[in-house]
Amino acid sequence: MRTMTDTEKTAAAINQSVELSEEQLRQAIELLFFAYRDFTGEADAILDEYEFGRAHHRVVYFIGRNPEVTVTQLLAILKITKQSLARVLGQLIDEGFVEQRTDAADRRRRLLALTPKGMELDKQLTKRQSLRIAGAYLAAGPQAISGFRQILRGLINAEDRERVDGFFTDIGSDISPKGT
């Protein structure tokens, strides 16, 4: 009686653990719900100080991440309407967190960027969330990080996946021990 090869063992293991029970899928739903709730709740205290809401946070975040983004591009990223963005963006501009300049190449366009004040806010908001993520990353290790990324990427609509692919496509390797 022959023994299984390593490959066969792996295949069997995959088959067994890939049996996706309703229980397992519901667990994933709940993980997402609680993780997202706690993750977004992180910045709320800071936002309150500025009398801003989560919509302001998202706008600040994505302008910070994509300097010189246009209004239309921002709408595409956030998937909200122009009217919804207007309120939030207007406040951020009025209060000096975001600045607009006309694109010289196409004068219909307004290029959006954070002011130093806006960068400061972005940094403050992102720091908290980053700490939470860093904690989870460090506790779980590089393999887990790779899996986390792969699955979340798979949950994103195909059209938007490229947005999160960042500058490196070799998922997993970028977290490995430095210098070795």
Place this chain on the structure above:
Amino acid sequence: MRTMTDTEKTAAAINQSVELSEEQLRQAIELLFFAYRDFTGEADAILDEYEFGRAHHRVVYFIGRNPEVTVTQLLAILKITKQSLARVLGQLIDEGFVEQRTDAADRRRRLLALTPKGMELDKQLTKRQSLRIAGAYLAAGPQAISGFRQILRGLINAEDRERVDGFFTDIGSDISPKGT
């Protein structure tokens, strides 16, 4: 002067060898944002048919998951106020998706459960989201699933982690669907 324990040495080693760049952490923030947005968007079309919103979805989901849950427990899970829940829960009860009965052991309590109609809605809503998750799970494989879970669990506030431990650990007695 005391020496480091093995655990401390390990922690120190991890801290030194793993470099979490701002870029990596921002990528995680974006993964969460897009994945959660697309994941929750999945059920919207169905909810529209019933003229319900996402709040109704969450309530149906958690009652389905925890039959005989009380109002207070549901508030603790959802972390919203009683007044917020009242509107949504009232509608669900009025329209026959959720039923209430008085707890015989403590007649102040109302035990909540889905009616067959409510179960049908829950199933319909969960199916879509489960398919999305199953797709990502199957594409990424068991190791990735494990990592995904570990990291998301690490993002959840410590108090609530037990809620998502599911079949692995004994869940907090406050929510379990009674028995012992």
Place this chain on the structure above:
DNA sequence: AAAAATATGTCAGTACTATTGACTTATTTT
């Protein structure tokens, strides 16, 4: 040059979710 399309901005009205605060009723615990 005129027409069409694009990018942005704005006004008005509506819906959903969620909040704080105050108060009531019923029931159980102290």
Place this chain on the structure above:
DNA sequence: AAAATAAGTCAATAGTACTGACATATTTTT
């Protein structure tokens, strides 16, 4: 009997987002 707990309700407010309609400036197409 008093205090605490569980649930329900009323009123007012805020934040986010939507649809629809329309205006202006600029660029592209015809």
